[in-house]
């Protein structure tokens with residue numbers, strides 16, 4: 001498989017456990033918003049230890065961007081990524097993935113599952129085609145919400161947050177269930193995009209089935 005070595009040009013902390021990494025973009029490299037790549041750190045002991053991470057840029061930027069939740073306790077790749085610095089190198093491979101924009105709909109994300117949707121929303125905003133899409137974003141607490149300000153600016157009232165471990169004005173409380181979906185899923189075309197940790201995906205898919213959403217109307221990954 002083709003590999004590309006890219007230098008890290010910027011690292012920024014977005015939440016208490018999420019970091020944004022920007023890298024150079026290899027000449028001629030391309031991806032579709034929503035896609036991921038297999039990424040590793042360019043160090044002799046780590047080059048073969050790869051995990052998928054989603055591009056959060058639009059594909060038209062002069063850099064690549066990844067937003068990555070760090071799991072120190074797993075002692076896996078994200079723990080290593082927590083320790084890299086600007087100037088260090090990553091290895092990426094060709095872009096792949098099941099999520100891409102197929103038309104207006106309701107986007108349902110849990111935690112770091114927001115990453116493919118960030119890329120899609122930024123791309124739609126650039127093309128002035130964001131209107132008509134709704135984001136339901138599930139997190140544990142307000143401090144866990146990735147890019148809350150930017151998502152709010154992009155989506156306005158179509159950005160709906162639900163928190164499972166905190167009660168706060170302006171935020172719904174609990175888990176995404178049938179009632180929540182019926183109340184907040186966008187109208188019009190009934191297309192759904194779902195991305196999040198496996199237990200959340202399982203639960204959301206069963207609630208979508210219960211409210212009569214056909215599998216063919218659902219795009220998902222993770």
Ligand SMILES: Cc1cc2nc3c(=O)[nH]c(=O)nc-3n(C[C@H](O)[C@H](O)[C@H](O)COP(=O)(O)OP(=O)(O)OC[C@H]3O[C@@H](n4cnc5c(N)ncnc54)[C@H](O)[C@@H]3O)c2cc1C
Nearest residue numbers: 036051052053054067068069073074076077078112115222
């Ligand atoms: C298509 C796709 C796109 C993705 N895009 C992104 C993205 O953009 N951003 C993002 O943040 N993530 C993304 N992910 C998730 C990412 O690929 C990694 O799975 C995740 O970051 C965890 O990697 P890790 O190596 O740190 O830990 P893991 O692979 O989860 O864990 C490493 C090891 O730790 C152990 N372990 C597992 N769970 C625990 C636990 N609870 N406690 C202690 N030890 C444990 C296991 O032995 C495991 O082998 C994506 C996943 C997919 C499939």
